[in-house]
Structure formats: C-alpha cells, structure tokens
Amino acid sequence: MSVELSETLSNIVENTGKSVVRVEGGGRRSASGIVWSPKQVVTVAHAIQREDVTVSIDGKDFKARLKGRDENTDLALLELDEALAPATFDDGAGLKVGQLALRLARPGETVRATSGIVSALARKSWRTPRGAEVDFYLESDADYSSGFGGGPLVDLQGRVLGLTSTGVLRSVVLTIPTKTIRRVVAQFEAHGKVRRSHLGLQLQPVQLPDAVRVSTGEEIGLLVTSVEKDGPADKAGIQYGDTVLHLGDDSVKTLQDLYRYLRADNADKQVPLRFFRNGQVNTSQVTLGGR
Numbered sequence: 318m319s320v321e322l323s324e325t326l327s328n329i330v331e332n333t334g335k336s337v338v339r340v341e342g343g344g345r346r347s348a349s350g351i352v353w354s355p356k357q358v359v360t361v362a363h364a365i366q367r368e369d370v371t372v373s374i375d376g377k378d379f380k381a382r383l384k385g386r387d388e389n390t391d392l393a394l395l396e397l398d399e400a401l402a403p404a405t406f407d408d409g410a411g412l413k414v415g416q417l418a419l420r421l422a423r424p425g426e427t428v429r430a431t432s433g434i435v436s437a438l439a440r441k442s443w444r445t446p447r448g449a450e451v452d453f454y455l456e457s458d459a460d461y462s463s464g465f466g467g468g469p470l471v472d473l474q475g476r477v478l479g480l481t482s483t484g485v486l487r488s489v490v491l492t493i494p495t496k497t498i499r500r501v502v503a504q505f506e507a508h509g510k511v512r513r514s515h516l517g518l519q520l521q522p523v524q525l526p527d528a529v530r531v532s533t534g535e536e537i538g539l540l541v542t543s544v545e546k547d548g549p550a551d552k553a554g555i556q557y558g559d560t561v562l563h564l565g566d567d568s569v570k571t572l573q574d575l576y577r578y579l580r581a582d583n584a585d586k587q588v589p590l591r592f593f594r595n596g597q598v599n600t601s602q603v604t605l606g607g608r
Contacts, residue, residue, distance in 0.1 A: 326432065329419060329475045334428035336404035336477075337421050337468055338374045340381075340395070343367035349422040349468035351477060355400035359498055360467035362386045362393040363484035370395055376426060385505025389449030390493060391484035394505040404469060406495045407476035409455070414438050418457050419471045420481060424464020433459030445485050448576040449511070452500075455479055455492040514584035514605040516555075516564075517548020522571055523560060529593050537570040538562045538593060553590060553603035562598070563591035579605065 336352040340360045348364035350372060358372055358381060370381040372395065381395040412435060420431045437456035444450060457470055461481065469477040470492045479492035504511045520539035530536050538560040544551050555561075561569055565588040569575045584607030591600045 325473060326419065326430075329471060329473065330421065330428060330430045333404060333419075333421060333469065333471050333475050333477070334423075334430075335374075335402045337423045337428055338372045338401070339423040339425065339464075340364060340467060341371040341373070342393075343370075347424060347464055348466045349424065349464060349481075350395065351467070351469050351480060352401045352403045353394070353498075353502065354403050356397045357384070357502075358395040358397065358401075359480060359502065360393050360395065361480070361482050361484055362388050362391045364466060365393045365395075372397060372401075373426070374401065374423065385502075385509050385511070387449070387501060387505075387511040388484070389445055389447040389511065390451065390497065390501055391482040392480070392493060392498060392501045394502055404477045405475060406498075407472065407474075407478055408496045408499075409453075409478050409494055412438060412455075412472075412478065417473055418459060418478065420457060420459035420461065420465060420468060421471055422462070422465035422468035422481070424462065429462070429465075431460040431462075431465075433457050444573055444576045448513070448572075448579070450497075450576075450580070451485070452494050452496040455494055456490070457492060461490045512584060512607055514579045514586070514607055515548075516550045516575075516579070516590075516603065517545030517606065518550045518555065518561070519543035520561060520572065520575065525560065525562075525593065528596070529598065533562060533593075533598060535562055535568060535570070539569055539572070539575065541592075549603050549606045550590070553601045555590065555592065555601065555603070556594070558594070560593040561590065562593060564588060 340350040343366035344364045350358040350360035384394040386393040436458040439454040479494040523540040541559045
C-alpha cells in the first residue's frame, strides 16, 4: 500500500468517524449509528429495544428518542436535542464491484475501521424476507465485528454508501443503501413508521389446474392458507382455499409479485382481486389496508 493511499484512508476514518456514534438501545450488545442530520441518527432496528436510547461519541453521552423503527429494513431513526456533525451521503450511482471501501463503527469509545472492496452489487431492487423493498443489493468483504451493525460503508471520497446490517438476511452482512435509508427516513418523519398496504392473507405459490391454465393463460397462482379476520381480503369475501390470480392489473405468480404491489401508495385503494374457487374464476373488489 502506498503512503498516499494510507494517508487517504486515515483521513477518511478521522473525518467520517466524527459522524459515527455508539448506540445503547437496550439490546444485548451496543451498535453503531450514523449522524444523518444535525439532530438525527440512523442505526439498526434490531439493536433498539426501548424508546429512550443513549448515543455516545468522544466520551460524551447524549439522550436520544426513537422516532421510527422498521424491522423489515432493519432501520431505526433517533432524534437528539443536541446537534452532531452529519456525515456526507452518496446514493452510489457510480459504484462498481471491486472499488475500495471502508467499514466504520464505534463499538467502544473510539472509532474502528476495516477495509475491503465492494464485493457484490446488483442494481435491481429486491425484497427482504419480510417484504420490504431495498433499492439495490450491496455487499463488501470488509471485516465485520460485534458493534459494527449500524455503522457506515464509506467510499474513498469519505461518502457514506449505506449502513451495515445483519438483521435483514440471516448470516449475511449487508449494506442498506443510502437511497433506501432516505426513503425510510422520509416515512419515519411523515408517519413515525413505514406504512405499507396489506391484504390480510397468508399465501403460497401453487400450480393451477389444467382447466384454469387454459381459460386464464396463467400457470401459477397464490393459494390462500390463512385469512385475517376482518382484514381487507376477509371483508371482500376471500376464503381459505381460494387461489389468487391477479391483484389490480398485475398477475401475481410469486410472493415477490404480491409484495411489489403492496407498496405504501396503494394503501386504502380499492382494486379488483381475481381468484379461483370451486372450478370458477371470480373477481372481488378489495380495499387494501394500510399498516
């Protein structure tokens, strides 16, 4: 490693480290956090188990309040009374696999850093196992240790590319991109939570009978395995054993198709739901819930 690169990395840690805090949120272990704005910190949701949180940096403790928490994206937003230095964020538009990156954290009183490369990057948005949308998939091979959750992944310009999380995919250290953080924080500020639409159904993909395939042109549907009492689908007359074929104008062959439709801006909308029951294809109007 050249002297110039070594100095660059050291400067990044020193400068960006001023925006990395330790977070004590009632969990078994402390986490790190990133100063989002002068009086706001983003961190991992799984580390926040209570409303009152302590944020620490440079030997000073600050009381923080929970503004919003979303387990689906493993993000939480904290509010402080005193101002701290916010980080510089980047949405990663020019990011490439192989670029150098630093993982920063504050598991104790001082900032820690590990180095590596961007090891995985997929630009297509994807859904977490809980159905939340993440704008793109991002991993780094920089080492991860206890207390690094909630810390930033940083490029060689000192810009935060996203937040380190182990709470989205089991046994995988991911970086939640800045673009996703912006969207979730906007929901926290507007509603105190992330609002999503829902049907009130549990479903699983199934092959459709031959007769249905011929009449609808569809091969796969979503079998209803449970109906939430008084939920949106229950009120629309959907029953256990029905097979959902379309929601709105969209064919739903997979749970990912369904999750894609159940975004926040569809909450409270009335849409047609097409389903198969007892040899017949039916359509019912369902008003999507918001939660």
